[in-house]
Amino acid sequence: MSDDVSLMLRASRGDRKAFRSLVERHQQSVYNFFLRTTGHPEDAEDLTQQLFINLYRSAGRYKPTASFRTFMYRIASNLAVSFARSRHRRDGVSLDQMLDEGREPPRHRLHDDPAAGAEWSELEEAYLAALAELPADWRTAVELRVGRQLSYKEIAQVMGKSVSAVESILFRARERLAEKLEPFKE
């Protein structure tokens, strides 16, 4: 039994100390997942907190047969996708508009947050802007695969889709991302 699974089982019996260890172990991964799916540090912070609260409350439904990471990212993906649906993106200007107007690619919001301490190259900025323009479930799939290193099978379980649907989403997302990055390559 992995550490995560035994901590989660203890948490399901109301052991808050065990749950605290789980939060400490996974908060960075989850925070970065939300940072890249929402593009905003404040939203990422709110959603990370919400995820762990939901996780604690659903601990009783956790079965050790399911991978802990799959269980956790299933809740996280639902939060990310419903968050995107519930709210208009904060940035009003699209990447295409900026290119049309001959403007520099956006200084991504992650850049504005000194606490986040992130420094992005111009290409990374353009990539993040292109990622932000993808449909929420495509963006989530890309981050689960490339950022969180989940397999296709795990992503399929997390997102409640078939493996071939996941393949197809990732393929179309890459076509779109590559196309959007084309103007930024020397």
Added chain:
Amino acid sequence: MDCDGFRKMISRRLDGELGDAELEKLERHLKVCDACRRCLESFGETVSIHKSLIEVSPPPSIVPSVMAAIEEPEPAWWVRGWLKVAVPAAALIVLLGLQVGGFLTETFVPPQQGDEVAVIELEYLDEYPPGSFGDVLVMASEGGGDEER
């Protein structure tokens, strides 16, 4: 297979999701197709940029906020279930109480009522069968006791 099929394989290859036979087939195609080589390059670039993004440290407030939130235990399922029934039921009872109370007040206890009015109203109730609610009210107004009836 057409180039579109090979491009889907390129995406899976970048994710390490291609079997040996498929990988070999793709490699053979890439040797002869410039367009698919460019596709491999541009898809590969999206992956390498994404991987190069640094992992940001989470704000220190997350752990204390989460722990504070879960200190407040959520009601157990049976309490939640009970509340689902009890809250509307209580609301209904209060509402009915107000209706009945309002009815009784309007009928039997008008503001600044004279005793005469009350008596007339109670005489009306007098026609209720013995032992009924109206009967009880009449008895109460007459100072209790059932010797008269």
